[in-house]
Amino acid sequence: MIKSTFFENLFQRRGLRQFVKFGIVGASGLAVNLGVFTLLQMLVPVEHRKEFFFLLSSIAYMTGGVSNYFLNRTWTFRSSGHPFIEAIQFLGVSLLSLGVGLTAAKLTQPWVGTGHRAQLVVTACGIVVNFFVNKYWTFRSIR
Numbered sequence: 361m362i363k364s365t366f367f368e369n370l371f372q373r374r375g376l377r378q379f380v381k382f383g384i385v386g387a388s389g390l391a392v393n394l395g396v397f398t399l400l401q402m403l404v405p406v407e408h409r410k411e412f413f414f415l416l417s418s419i420a421y422m423t424g425g426v427s428n429y430f431l432n433r434t435w436t437f438r439s440s441g442h443p444f445i446e447a448i449q450f451l452g453v454s455l456l457s458l459g460v461g462l463t464a465a466k467l468t469q470p471w472v473g474t475g476h477r478a479q480l481v482v483t484a485c486g487i488v489v490n491f492f493v494n495k496y497w498t499f500r501s502i503r
Contacts, residue, residue: 381436382491385428393424397479413474425454437499449498457486
């Protein structure tokens, strides 16, 4: 009984619910991201994939970001703000987190390479930055 009440109270907190929803949306964005990344890699000959990693990674990451914007706007944060302004802000935050992720990928490249593991490093580095900056800046009117 105590455990049930604890978890019920925990999930009544709006910020936690939003973070869980943000994670679900992020998982769908990760699927888009990795799917696009895989397709783009198939278009580039194996011997050139390393030199094109940052371009392919960026395109895939931002494609997932566009998908995430629409789902976060309508489901996670239920925003009624100006969609164009929020889209620009959200994608700006995505570019910021992409920069952080690409830096981390560059630093970890000797251990993870330039394939899907590196793409996961890029994506993982953006989760916290994306949530908090989008919650308190992009979708700030609906906290």
